[in-house]
Amino acid sequence: MPARRPASQRHRPRTRPRRPRRPRRDLPAGKQRRRGRLHRKPHHHRRAAPLREPRGAFPPRIPRPTRGLAPTDGVLGHGRGLRSRRRRPTTRPRHKSRAEVAVLNHDIAIIGAGVAGLATGWRLAQRGFDVGIFERDEPGSGASRAAAGMLAPTAEVKFGEGALLRLQRDSLARFGDFADELREASGVDIDYRTEGSLVVALEPDDTERLERIWAYQRELGLDARRLSGPAARDLEPRLAPSVHSAVLCPDDHQVDAWKLVDALTEAFTRAGGTLHTHTSVDAIARDHRRVRGLRLADTRCVEASTVVVAAGAWSGGILGVPELDKPTVRPVKGQALCLVDNDDAPLCRHVIRAPDAYLVPKNDGSIVVGATMEERGFDARLTAGGIFELLRGAWRAMPGIYDLELRDTWAGFRPISLDDAPLLGPSKIDGLWIASGHGRHGILLSAITGDVMSEAIAAGELPARYAAFAPTRFG
Ligand SMILES: Cc1cc2nc3c(=O)[nH]c(=O)nc-3n(C[C@H](O)[C@H](O)[C@H](O)COP(=O)(O)OP(=O)(O)OC[C@H]3O[C@@H](n4cnc5c(N)ncnc54)[C@H](O)[C@@H]3O)c2cc1C
Structure with missing residues (x-):
């Protein structure tokens, strides 16, 4: 039987509450130690670091992981579902070092493989540019494969849309040749x-x-x-x-929208373009008001002096563009x-x-x-x-x-x-172009979109006759 401790060492219930420690004066409020440990918000309460524009070198310097920080992630198992959390080994680095960041290069990088991005990419590739299209899913998975394929400027005419009607009729007038050229370039008949x-x-x-x-x-x-x-x-x-x-x-007239997407995809790659499917773009990288390329969701970087936003209804959501210069779609x-x-x-x-x-x-x-x-x-x-x-x-x-x-x-x-007409041409950021906002007429306008965008990018400016569609028209 263990010896009984002297009365002075026996546990006695505390009668007075513990005095709170005084905060240290030399630390700012958020960094005060509590109970002897550095207090951090749980991982899931911490806000993600805001995306900063690269200063100096592109691809950007990747921050090294903070040693000792143990992020937690949801894991399945032990019948406890997603609420069960497990600590990762603290030594495993969370980011690749700068040398490991893969960098892709293109003259022109296009975001989105709907009909707007594909038609633009095809025409630019035909002109000899090195073009990469980045599509987060499969070609046409946005609005383009949802379309009925009508080319109907007359039946769909609306009061007060004169400039848009001229653009639509111009595009329709090109469609016969466009369909023939596509069939020749891709082997796909779009059922015009x-x-x-x-x-x-x-x-x-x-x-x-x-x-x-x-x-x-x-x-x-x-x-x-x-x-x-x-x-x-x-x-x-x-x-x-x-x-x-x-x-x-x-x-x-009308076409089969699925076949149009297939034909444009095939024609684009046969013309030498590179299609990156299942590759989501997170942000446009730029140096002040000059485009440098893209940052992909998988952390890779794309160097390109020209970027075309053709991300359909998602065009306004790409990061890295000042709010006022974002396409309003x-x-x-x-x-x-x-x-x-x-x-x-x-x-x-x-x-x-x-x-x-x-x-x-x-x-x-x-x-x-x-x-x-x-x-x-x-x-x-x-x-x-x-x-x-x-x-x-x-x-x-x-x-x-x-x-x-x-x-x-x-x-x-x-x-x-904002005015139901497409946004075609350069933005206020050097090297950043927009081909979006095609609304209810993107299939009809696909023929002219490819022509206008490729002509404008090759010339470095939007031809004056299309000024009504300049993305900068809203001020
Ligand atoms: C039900 C319906 C019927 C229609 N019928 C007709 C019709 O009969 N005639 C007609 O002319 N028009 C029609 N339209 C309109 C037409 O479909 C659209 O105007 C046209 O498809 C728009 O093409 P887009 O390339 O601009 O956009 P989308 O086809 O939406 O392509 C944008 C692409 O960008 C990708 N993307 C988005 N964000 C990112 C990112 N961050 N990184 C990488 N990729 C990204 C998307 O996955 C998508 O594939 C119809 C539309 C609908 C919904």
């Missing part, structure tokens, strides 16, 4: 079709709206032909008997769906534009039905209401869709600028 659009009215209100637009189309000298209901059904026999009147827009969500017509005789040949939905027949027998216009930020959820409205809108114009197979549904984000 020229039947035209048929805009239909179902109610007296629709008829009134249709007539106002038709008068405007004629005032602009567009080919738009007013048809009675029966005349419209002569063209498209499966239109609903309730179709009251229609306007035929024979100059409107917002996402407008569009839900759409695909029906499959297994009948040998297709349901329709023209693009049918009804008040609440459009139907775009494709060469493989499918019909794309679109699209909602929703201001919901980057909320990509499909909604019962959205799909219901599209099906109802399409069914009212063409009841025969009722029995078709519903093959697919999706949502995409149109990149919309």
Whole structure:
């Protein structure tokens, strides 16, 4: 049995509370020691260091890890799920040393492999530039593969968009040659079709709206032909008997947007361009007001004296650009769906534009039905209401869709600028160019986007005739 301690050494409960230590005067408040240990916020409470512009050398100097700091990370296991945390060995370095940072080089680095980035990249590669496109996912995974593929400046004309209409018509006029050249360069046929659009009215209100637009189309000298209901059904026999009147827009055309992305991707790489897929861009690196390249999410650096932002609806979110010089583009969500017509005789040949939905027949027998216009930020959820409205809108114009197979549904984000027109040309930062904000017309404008951007970058300035689309036009 152990000897009993003398009374003076036996534990006695403390009767008075411990006096708090006085703070040391020579340390700032945040660095005071508490209970003898340096107090740090838990790792997950610490704010990430703000992204600083590189000073001096690019690629930037990578900070060495602070010894003894043990970051924690979520791990799975022991049935405790993600809340279980484990300490990493403190000696493992968290960053690569400067010598280990991989550096890529291109004359021109493009952010985003949608139709805007691909068309620009293809044309620049054809001019002999060394072009790299950086795409965080797969080509076309933004809005471009969500598109219905309409090239419809006449049916979609809006009051007061004169300059945009001229750009659209200029692009449409290039599309036949563009499709031929793409087929030759890539081996992919983009299913360029020229039947035209048929805009239909179902109610007296629709008829009134249709007539106002038709008068405007004629005032602009567009080919738009007013048809009675029966005349419209002569063209498209499966239109609903309730179709009251229609306007035929024979100059409107269409392509398959998926095939367009495939063709541009192939043409770009065959022309010598380099496509970096699954490679997300974190920031644009610059020296004061001069672009130096890109910083990738995987910590690699890209040296390039010219950078093109073609990141669609995400264009304003790339870091490294002063707030005022960022392209002002917002996402407008569009839900759409695909029906499959297994009948040998297709349901329709023209693009049918009804008040609440459009139907775009494709060469493989499918019909794309679109699209909602929703201001919901980057909320990509499909909604019962959205799909219901599209099906109802399409069914009212063409009841025969009722029995078709519903093959697919999706949502995409149109990149919309402040005035609905694209941003094409140089920004206020030297070497930084923008090809974004194509809104509802990015497929239609893809042909001219590649031409304008490559011409402008090669010349070092935007040709004066496109000044209305300069990214700097908002001040
Ligand atoms: C439902 C729907 C139907 C449409 N129908 C038509 C139509 O019939 N006709 C028409 O002309 N237009 C149509 N549009 C509009 C058209 O799809 C767009 O205007 C066009 O696709 C925009 O192309 P983009 O290359 O600018 O953008 P996107 O196609 O969105 O490409 C941007 C790319 O950038 C990538 N990216 C973003 N951030 C980063 C980053 N940090 N690092 C690397 N990569 C990044 C994205 O992954 C994406 O692939 C439709 C759009 C929708 C949503």
